[in-house]
Amino acid sequence: MKRKPILLLAAALAFTSVQSNDLLAQQREKDKYGKRSDDPVAKLGYEKKLRWADGLFKDGSFFNAEEYYKQLQMEQPRNPYLAYQIAESEWRMRDYGNAAASYGYAYDLAKAIYPEAKFKQAMMLKMYGSYPEAIVAFEQFKKDNPKPTKEIKLLIKQTETEIKGCHLGMKSIANPEAATVAKLGPNINSANTELSPFPLGDSALLFATMNSNVVIDKVKEKRSDYVSRFMVSQKNKFTDVKDTFTWALPFLDGRFNDPKYHVGNGYLAEGGDRFYFTKCLDQKGDTGSLCRIFVSEFKNDRWGNPEELGNGINENGSSSTHPCIVKIGKKEILFFTSDRKLQSRGGFDIWYSVYDARLKSYRRPQNVGKQINTKGDEATPYFDNRTNKLYFSSNGWETMGGYDVFEATMAGNSPSRYTSMKNMGYPVNTSADDLYFILDGYGKPDGYVVSNRVGSIALKNPTCCDDIFRVQFEPKLKAIGKVINAKTQKPVDEVVVKMTDENGTLTTFNSTDGNFEFNTPRGHSYTFTGDKAKFTSSHANVNTEGVKRIDADNTVEIVVYMNEIDLSWFRMDNVFYDDNKYTLRPESTTDLEKLVSLMRDNPSLSVKIASHTDSRGSDASNKVLSQNRAQSVVDYLVNKGGIERSRLEAEGYGESTPAAPNEKDGKPDPVGQQLNRRTEFKIINEDPAKRLIFDSAKPGTIGSQEKNLQVDNENVPEEVEEKSSLSKPGSRVNR
Known part of the structure; x- marks a missing residue:
């Protein structure tokens, strides 16, 4: 039986190295049979079906591989290899929640065989946004490996960075940056992957996408029907809603779309005379692709044929992608990413080449250096020469999840020196992957970001696929x-x-x-x-x-x-009643509202309201009158001020506690009587349970938000740290 040649490349992967899949195609392959009884693979014996599932996994068909691993798991529910491979497939599909559970199950079944499963479970919890649970899992991983192998020792070292990333995420979400992030509508985003937004002035958006919301049968359909291609969408001028776009149409200028290749990452030079972009060809196995950077020149009112860049920008055996051409001082600099090995610091690094406009040539590329690149992957560089800042995504620094967007200020005009580096924080970054940040070219710039965060148009799981989001910055x-x-x-x-x-x-x-x-x-x-x-x-x-x-x-x-707190009685001089009545007069409101404010500002306090009369009238009638007057104040505080009645107590004292003599020289004293007709309050209780207690373990710091997002890129060692081969999925599949 011949394995179907299912292509498993999503557009984001074609140009970054993010693990994502063309789930539509795989779902179509699965749906062809309708029922398991119609699927010839389902009828295979255990060993043959396992080889089939492993083959699908190695080919990058993770959706289908997971299905057959789960069928096998029904036969052997406690087989740790199957549990582990299900988890690996789910990570590749960016199904973080289910992957965390599957890694946890594999670890419980065979922690001695798969010690890294606890680390990977923690990673999935982190990317799922379950930061406290992720920290617990990372700490457990360290505790469970007191005598680690070399590969596990490298993971333990990486664990420290990941834990810091969890804390960064929690703090940033609690104190978000001054921005709103909203998904662009279905006129741009589809059920598959969108990537590489590039604003064309203030009127249109160029981007790349795979075929939209249709099921792709790559066995029957032509390659030209499913490769990623450029699209363009105009901003909608007929609505008051900002940043809405019309239905996207194929981008036909220059005929950059190619039926044989995935194309994307378009970038227009400042003069508008050169268009850079990437072509990628699928490689067998995994989800990788081989990418090359091309350029087309605008001459004689038309775009010329795209030419592949030489001079070391494109190298045999490695990918070059994400071009960004920008003028810095008097030079034009081409930034791009590549996974070439020589002078590399890790997986994909950011590189630059100086463009000679007179000779129309590019100098030998240079690595931008240790202040930007890590042992992980850096991707999607964008340089804003208005602020001299480089924006890029990385999974090698401390991140909130997978790839985060960072910014760094270029020192002078040197493309290899950067200061003031910071994580852009939530909501630009999330626990998922966030890439392709770019700003508008005009005005007070807003921006775009590509992300598989929750809220994207999803296929199999909420975080499977990348959509384009609009970033609108707010005043700080x-x-x-x-x-x-x-x-x-x-x-x-x-x-x-x-x-x-x-x-x-x-x-x-x-x-x-x-x-x-x-x-x-x-x-x-x-x-x-x-x-x-x-x-x-x-x-x-x-x-x-x-x-x-x-x-x-x-x-x-x-x-x-x-x-x-003063436990004395406080006199309320401006609380008035009509003679021999207990209805509050309108001019009493000012003092009563002061008491309302005190009670609202201090919810742990309870107070007693006391009312007093002068000596006119009988003791009994004055006692009743004063009690009613005190109760009138309580009712006001409850009904008008919204204060809980349980925090208030009313008592009338009548004439029993005068503040001054009611008579003088045997005659009524109006001054003394006025002093005795009074309303007072005092604090009688402080409820500790309603207090917020100062926590010395979590002191607030002025500027803590900025400090939380700052990155120390000044003290990076020259030597490149080694990365464990077990840190990514795919290392344990049967060969």
């Missing part, structure tokens, strides 16, 4: 301030500062010295208070509801005042 709005003791005018230390928006969403900052900092995204109203035992807090407000997306960055300085 911050509130920085101090918590001050109102009496001493000194900072309050070891205090929890709370920021609450109009929806009740709470964000906290553990301040060791009274200083604090919060991001305050636009469109909200924020209230800031402090929380510390035996203290009450006032509040400060910041409103960003009127801020527009085009507005400049802004930082607001605020002060939150706190007082040590």
Whole structure:
């Protein structure tokens, strides 16, 4: 029986090395039989079916391989090889949640045979976004290998980087960058893979895609029907919704699409006279492909025939891809990625070549160096010469998941020296793969990113396939301030500062010295208070509801005042009632709202409301009157202020506790009587369970968000670190 020649290349893989598959084609191969009884492979004996499944895996047909491994697992449910290969297939399909479970099962069955399965389970948990569980799994992997082999020792070293990436992810999601990321609609994205967005001015988007939402039978259909090709979509001018696009059409300029090759990674030189792009040809086995960079020149009102770049940019036996041509100073620099071995620091590295416009030639490529490249893979370089920044994706630095987008500032005009490197953080980056970041060429730039994050149009699993997302940057709005003791005018230390928006969403900052900092995204109203035992807090407000997306960055300085709790009675001078009545008069609102504010700002406190009368009338009637008046204040606090009734207590004292004599020289004293007609409150209880306690283990730091995303690329050793052969799927399949 001859194995079907199923092609398993997704467009993203063709140009990056991300493991993804053309699941539509594999699903079509599976659906051909409809029922298992019609599938000739299903009828094979165990050994033959296992060889078949292994052959599919080695050919890159992971979807189908998984199906047959699972059939075999029904016969031998505790076979660790089958469990492991199912996990390997699921990782290749970027089915992170199921892969984590399958690796865990394989490890439980045979940890001595597959010690790396715990590491891979942790990796899948990380890429699934389950950071706490991933950290536990990474730590367990280290604990379970006290005497590691060389390959396991390399994984243990990598574990430290992955754990740091988990913490980076949790912190970045808790404090996102000032940006929104939204998937472009179905006019651009399909059920298969999209990649390499390139904005054509402000009116259109060039990108590459495989065939859209159709089932591809690669046994019957021509290659030209499924290879990736360039498409272009115009921005929709007939809608008020920003960044919506019309139905994408084939990009016919220059006839760059080729029925024999996957094409993508288009990049137009600044003068518009040269178009660079990549052609890739599938290689047998795995999911790799051999890629070459081509260029076409615009002459005599037309694009010339694409020519393959020489001068070492394209090398035999290796791939060259992701061209980015940009003018830096007086030079034109071609950035690209390649997996060539000589002078490489790892898998795919970023390289550059200087273009001589007069001679129309390229100098020998140079590696951009250790400040950018790692033992892992770097991909999709983009250089913005307006800010002198290089943007690229990497899975070798500390990342939130797989590939993250990074930025680094070029030192002077040297393509091999970079400073101020940082991870771009959430929401540009996620726990999945994030690549192909590029900015608009005009105006205050927004950008695009390609990702298989949850929310992409999915086939077999939510993170199988790459879509193009729009990145819209927001103004960076911050509130920085101090918590001050109102009496001493000194900072309050070891205090929890709370920021609450109009929806009740709470964000906290553990301040060791009274200083604090919060991001305050636009469109909200924020209230800031402090929380510390035996203290009450006032509040400060910041409103960003009127801020527009085009507005400049802004930082607001605020002060939150706190007082040590005083258990004395506080007189409310401006709470009034009509004579001999307990209905609150309208002018009482000001003082009552101050009490409401105190109760809202300090939810751990309970207070007692006391009302007093003068000596006119009988003791009994004054007692009832004062009780009703105190209750009127409680009702106001509950009904108008929204304070929990359980935190309030009302008591009327009548004339029993005068503040001043009611009579003077045997006659009624109006001044004394007025002082006695009063409403007071006092703090009677502090509920520790409602306090937020300062956590010395998690102190807040001014600028912590920026520090969390910064990358130390200055102290990188010259020697290239070795990478374990067990770190990626595919190393254990039967040969």
